[in-house]
Structures are given as structure tokens and as C-alpha cells.
Amino acid sequence: MNTKLDAKLCKKYPNLYRDRGESMQNTAMCWGFQRGDGWYDLLREAAEKLRGYSDRDVWGWYNHHAEIMVGILQYLRKYKHGYPIGLTPGKWTKVLLVMEQGFQAIIDGENDMTSYKRLSSKEQRKLIFKRRRKLMLGLKYFRTYYYNLWD
Secondary structure, three states, X not given: OOHHHHHHHHHHOOOOOOOOOOOOOOOHHHHOOOOOOOHHHHHHHHHHHHHOOOHHHHHOHHHHHHHHHHHHHHHHHHHXXXXXXXXXXXXXXXXXXXXXXXXXXXXXXXXXXXXXHHOOHHXXXXXXXXXXXXXXXXXXXXXXXXXXXXX
16 A cells, blocks of 8 residues: 555554554564555545444534434333333333434434425424424433433
């Protein structure tokens, strides 16, 4: 791989490629990436997966986080075994649903490109405020029950 791409990977993922400048007595990374430039994208994607997120995820982190949380909350509602002290299993299911709907409101607002074209300004504001209320209530429960999101 050319030296610019090699340096770019090492700079972007310093923890993963921290041995890059070490001697050959300590690491095989001293030789760099002994493959063609076509490997850059593969190594970058592998590094992102090991890191747990991609650069594109960071740009719109709130939406990426909402997508993760909706999936987690759906899983907890379906497969939960426990619930917080002071709540019944039924109330806990409702709390999880409210949190899920709050995060789903973020996704809906981000992905909704059609309703804004067909709704009047007043109707658009109502839709935005409705989604915002769902989000705020979901985040209130998320804050309150954060340490109870386990199973």
C-alpha cells in the first residue's frame, strides 16, 4: 500500500495500529501494509467495525444512536425477564415502549421527506411538536431508568 494510505490508516486508528513505528523485534507492523492500495478500504472498514462505529455514524450520531436504541428497546420488551423495583412487569413494558417511541420519533423525523411537502406549515409544526413531545418523554424515562436497561 502506498505510504500516504498507510499513514492515513495509522493516524485515523492509532490504537489499532500503535505498533506501526516499532522495531521488527517487537512487531510485524514495522513493515507496514504489504498489500496493494485496494486493501485500504477493506482495512478501514475492518478498523471501523473493531472501533464499533464508522465516520458516517458520527456525522449523524443522534440518528445512529436512535436506531440502535429502538432495536435494543424492542428486544428488551420482547425478551425481558426482570423489571425495576416499584414497577410491575406490565408498567415496565409500557415504559420501554415510551422510550422506544421517543427514539423512533427521531428516526421518523430524520427519514420523513414526504409529509413536509404535502402538509401545510401549521400541520408541519404540529407534527414536529408531536414528535418532539414523544422524544422528550422517552428521554425522561431513559434518564430515569437508564440503569434498569438490562436483562
